[in-house]
Structure formats: C-alpha cells, structure tokens
Amino acid sequence: MCGIVGLFLKDKALEPKLGEMLSGMLDVMCDRGPDSAGFAVYGSGESGKIKLTLRAPEGFDFAALGKTLGDDVTVSVRGTHAVVSAPAAREAEIRAIVAKTKDVAVVGAGQRMELFKEVGLPSEVAERFELSKMTGTHGIGHTRMATESAVTTNGAHPFSTGADQCLVHNGSLSNHRSVRRDLDRAGVPVQTDNDSEVAAGYLTWRMNQGRTLGEALEDSLDDLDGFYTFVVGTETGFGVIRDPIACKPAVMAETDQYVAFGSEYRALAGLPGIENAKVWEPEPAKAYFWDRAAA
CATH class of the missing domain: 3.30.70.3220 (Alpha-Beta Plaits)
Incomplete structure (x- = not known):
C-alpha cells in the first residue's frame, strides 16, 4: 500500500508555500506508507x-x-x-x-527539479529535508509500505530517468521485466529492481521518441500491464493516469490557484480554498495533464 500526493500551482502567489502545502499533504499519508518516503520539487532554475x-x-x-x-x-x-x-x-x-x-x-x-527520498516515517523524512521551506511551481510525493521488497532508500519513490522528469506510482506492473529489456536496448537506464522505475523509464523512452507527456501516458495504457496510478512531474508540467480497472484509490481537486492529487481526500482537505474546489475521482484510462508552458 502506497500513498501519492501531487500539487501543481497556477497562482504564483502560492509558490513560496509549495513545500509547506506538499509537506502537509504527505504528512496525512503516513499511515498508507510508514516505511519510506520521497518527493520532488520544481523550484527555480538558471x-x-x-x-x-x-x-x-x-x-x-x-x-x-x-x-x-x-x-x-x-x-x-x-x-x-x-x-x-x-x-x-x-x-x-x-x-x-x-x-x-x-x-x-x-x-x-x-x-529545476530537486529530488529527495529516504527510509523512515514520511513526516520525519519531510522534516529531515526541510520540505516545508521549499518553494516552487509544482511537486509530487510518495509514501511507501513495503509489501514485496526490502525497506531501502533505493526502493523509495520518486524515480527519475530523464531530465526534470520523475514519477510516483501506486500499484504493481506485471510485465515490467519485458519492458525493462526494451528500455535496456533503447539505452534508458533502470538502476533498481523496482517496477516503478521501469514505469518512469518507459515514459522517458516514449518522450525521447518525440511524444508529449500526455501522449506517453496514453501509450502506457497499451504497453504496461497491471494495476497502477501514476503521478508524473516534468519541468513545466504535471500528469496523472490510472489503469483501465482503476482499483487504486485516487482523488483530485482543482481551483483557480492549483491542481492537487491525493490517494485519499484527506490529503487535500487542508489546502486553501478546498471547500470551493472542483473535486473528482480521475477516470480510468484517461490521461490528465497540466502544463505551465501552455498557460
């Protein structure tokens, strides 16, 4: 069982509070994955x-x-x-x-991306890396309860296989070994045994072929087997997709100021203006994508 959170800011006035808001969301997910945690924040770049x-x-x-x-x-x-x-x-x-x-x-x-992950209670991992003090435009986070592998930092999310690109995943892929062989032939590095890193590598591979993130997410529906929810960050964008069965819990909220994702609504409950947000469960087999470059 894992917990996923994501936050994409539309309002520049909220950028100094990105880390504080993401940290609060991650803290709520502690009981979904108390073994390890990680997050990626897209801050300033030069x-x-x-x-x-x-x-x-x-x-x-x-x-x-x-x-x-x-x-x-x-x-x-x-x-x-x-x-x-x-x-x-x-x-x-x-x-x-x-x-x-x-x-x-x-x-x-x-x-722009900075990525941190470590073994430990998610709230403690966030505090250790001072997530609440970080600023930026968007970020994603993950909590992990180890059910199929050892509790290690290598097994923690997010996974990044491309520049300014990372992924968090709730679920399990059944064909990750064969996809891993395809990625190896394509020269996309996968360093761990975690199927989630294979998913990250798959999206990098497709985007290297000229696909947009939204298109690569749609491609995953044909090429990746299993049950999964992906939340993905790029330099300017934020994407979400669920498999066709959508057995993993997910909820989203959108206001004029932000788009947010959580494995449970309670991860979103503390966000400003949530009472007036459009709140919905993302549909199965549908790619959602927001891009600051298009704003």
Whole structure:
C-alpha cells in the first residue's frame, strides 16, 4: 500500500508555500506508507545550469566532494542528500566523478527539479529535508509500505530517468521485466529492481521518441500491464493516469490557484480554498495533464 500526493500551482502567489502545502499533504499519508518516503520539487532554475541531486550515507563529506568538482559548482546539503548546481556543459564530467566516488549516487537531474527520498516515517523524512521551506511551481510525493521488497532508500519513490522528469506510482506492473529489456536496448537506464522505475523509464523512452507527456501516458495504457496510478512531474508540467480497472484509490481537486492529487481526500482537505474546489475521482484510462508552458 502506497500513498501519492501531487500539487501543481497556477497562482504564483502560492509558490513560496509549495513545500509547506506538499509537506502537509504527505504528512496525512503516513499511515498508507510508514516505511519510506520521497518527493520532488520544481523550484527555480538558471539557464545554462543543471542541478544534480546526490545521495550518500549519513555523515558523508559533501563539502570535500564540492571542492573536487571545481569552483564553478555550488553544493547545497540537505541531510543525506545534496543538490549540486553546475554548468550544464559539465554534466557528463561531474557524473563521471560522482560515479567513481564510493557510496554516492545521482538520484535526479534537471534545470529545476530537486529530488529527495529516504527510509523512515514520511513526516520525519519531510522534516529531515526541510520540505516545508521549499518553494516552487509544482511537486509530487510518495509514501511507501513495503509489501514485496526490502525497506531501502533505493526502493523509495520518486524515480527519475530523464531530465526534470520523475514519477510516483501506486500499484504493481506485471510485465515490467519485458519492458525493462526494451528500455535496456533503447539505452534508458533502470538502476533498481523496482517496477516503478521501469514505469518512469518507459515514459522517458516514449518522450525521447518525440511524444508529449500526455501522449506517453496514453501509450502506457497499451504497453504496461497491471494495476497502477501514476503521478508524473516534468519541468513545466504535471500528469496523472490510472489503469483501465482503476482499483487504486485516487482523488483530485482543482481551483483557480492549483491542481492537487491525493490517494485519499484527506490529503487535500487542508489546502486553501478546498471547500470551493472542483473535486473528482480521475477516470480510468484517461490521461490528465497540466502544463505551465501552455498557460
């Protein structure tokens, strides 16, 4: 059993409160997944720069790694994670250095996305990474109760397989092994055994072929078997889709200020103006997508 939340802001006035609102939504979902949690926030970005979110063991010396990476790199540490901001032209070089650094991994990359995940109670994970203080335009989050695999940070969501793109998932895919082989042949990396990372990789693959996120979500209905609800973030957008059976719970709300998703309504109950929101259950096999670039 997992809990998913997502928040897409239409009103710029709410951007300083994105983290606070998302943190409250994630906190409500604690009993749906008390083992681990994660979230991705789309904050400010800088042209020509890329952010790499790194994960390392507790106590790792990120400052020393920053000196190794060079003077044109800044490192912002949050607990076991750090966001490295660097010239985009140096991404491959920096990834190569990180790959040679013991116990350090890249969990997300993009111009605007920062991604954090860890083992523990979701409310404590959110507090550890100071989610409530983060600002931005949209974000997604996930709580996980381990039922089929070990409780590890690698098994926590979100999963990111493309620049500024990430996914959270409630459900289970039955054909993820065969899809994984397709992704391997296509050169889309999948690092863990989690079927949710395969789903993220699938969307990256389809978008690399020129499909929009909305189109890639629709493609998943034909190519991914199982039961699932996906909430996906891109640099400018936010998408939701449920499988044709739609056995996993989901509810959405929309106002002039935001679009929100929760595995249960109570995750949305604390949002401003929720009493006047349009609230509905997303339909089976229908892709929903909102894009700031189109606004």
